[in-house]
């Protein structure tokens with residue numbers, strides 16, 4: 425089967441982040457023909473439209489990773505009912521580029537009670553012309569679970585939810601690529 429590359433972003437900068445752990449678990453669950461590359465957003469400067477077009481190494485890396493990816497996976501926490509600052513900052517840097525529009529997106533919500541940021545993220549991503557694959561979006565109860573990557577993989581219910589979301593996402597991404605003549 426043809427190889428597929430997906431790019432994953434965590435909206436948390438915490439070392440022991442549940443969102444990062446969910447992405448790492450998803451990497452471990454992905455089939456051989458699917459590669460999930462994790463992008464770093466922590467080194468991006470604060471967004472300033474006046475700096476667009478200047479040489480910003482972390483942004484150039486992020487954009488080139490995005491171009492090579494067939495789809496985007498985002499796992500991001502809610503802070504004060506909003507999207508995490510690092511995630512919104514990263515997305516703001518991508519608003520006026522050509523790399524983001526049309527990109528299929530899978531969302532992972534690691535706290536089902538955190539609906540404000542999840543809904544807000546959907547609004548932002550669709551405003552940026554991302555293609556939200558709703559059927560592949562997953563809510564998993566990681567908050568306060570104490571689970572790390574290995575704990576997630578050992579939890580049958582949560583691992584199955586992640587695997588199911590990924591299988592659906594890969595399927596939808598392939599269909600979009602065929603429809604758009606890219607496969």
Ligand SMILES: Cc1cc2nc3c(=O)[nH]c(=O)nc-3n(C[C@H](O)[C@H](O)[C@H](O)COP(=O)(O)O)c2cc1C
Nearest residue numbers: 436438441442443444501502503504505537538567
């Ligand atoms: C300053 C702050 C504000 C938060 N606000 C909310 C909130 O409004 N709603 C919510 O569900 N969780 C909230 N949380 C909990 C975080 O979303 C939760 O700790 C999450 O696991 C952080 O993601 P991470 O584990 O990937 O770092 C807040 C946490 C912090 C530190």
